[in-house]
Amino acid sequence: MSKPRKRISSTPCIRVAPSGIHGIGAFATRDLPAQAFLGLYEGRRYTQAEVDARAWDDQLTYLFGLSNDEFIDGAKGGNGTRHLNHSCEPNCEAVEEYDEAGRLLLKFQTLVAVSAGDELFIDYSLTGDDGSPPSAYLCRCGSPACRGSMLAPAASLEQGPLRLATDVR
Numbered sequence: 001m002s003k004p005r006k007r008i009s010s011t012p013c014i015r016v017a018p019s020g021i022h023g024i025g026a027f028a029t030r031d032l033p034a035q036a037f038l039g040l041y042e043g044r045r046y047t048q049a050e051v052d053a054r055a056w057d058d059q060l061t062y063l064f065g066l067s068n069d070e071f072i073d074g075a076k077g078g079n080g081t082r083h084l085n086h087s088c089e090p091n092c093e094a095v096e097e098y099d100e101a102g103r104l105l106l107k108f109q110t111l112v113a114v115s116a117g118d119e120l121f122i123d124y125s126l127t128g129d130d131g132s133p134p135s136a137y138l139c140r141c142g143s144p145a146c147r148g149s150m151l152a153p154a155a156s157l158e159q160g161p162l163r164l165a166t167d168v169r
């Protein structure tokens with residue numbers, strides 16, 4: 001009997017499972033130090049004009065905006081990184097980085113050390129520029145520092161290079 005071949009994952013440190021906070025979440029498969037690489041946010045790329053021209057399902061969007069006005073849609077060809085939920089006190093972050101070809105990549109990494117089984121979070125810092133009311137972005141992360149909203153605090157809007165367009169899963 002041959003065993004089923006193991007699929008090679010582009011995000012071996014991430015396990016996708018039901019979240020204690022919201023829907024599906026991403027969990028660490030092993031103990032990780034701070035700044036550990038989790039994976040690249042992959043998916044189909046869109047320009048701002050292409051995003052504007054399309055109708056998106058506000059309830060389930062994996063659209064991640066980059067500082068060069070490109071967007072990555074994790075729903076198409078994405079990996080485990082698209083399942084990180086939002087927290088106002090995240091243990092992970094998304095960092096932009098250029099590869100040798102000059103392509104802008106979005107790297108997910110841990111902010112602090114995490115233990116195997118911990119749920120992984122980033123701060124979505126949504127811009128809310130899709131016209132949805134603030135009530136569409138309510139946060140239930142439960143952290144002591146919860147802002148009550150997944151929208152970016154006004155200050156970080158100016159310096160933060162990253163924004164998710166309408167991820168209100």
Ligand SMILES: [Zn+2]
Pocket residue numbers: 087088089139140141142143145146147148149
């Ligand atoms: Zn919160």
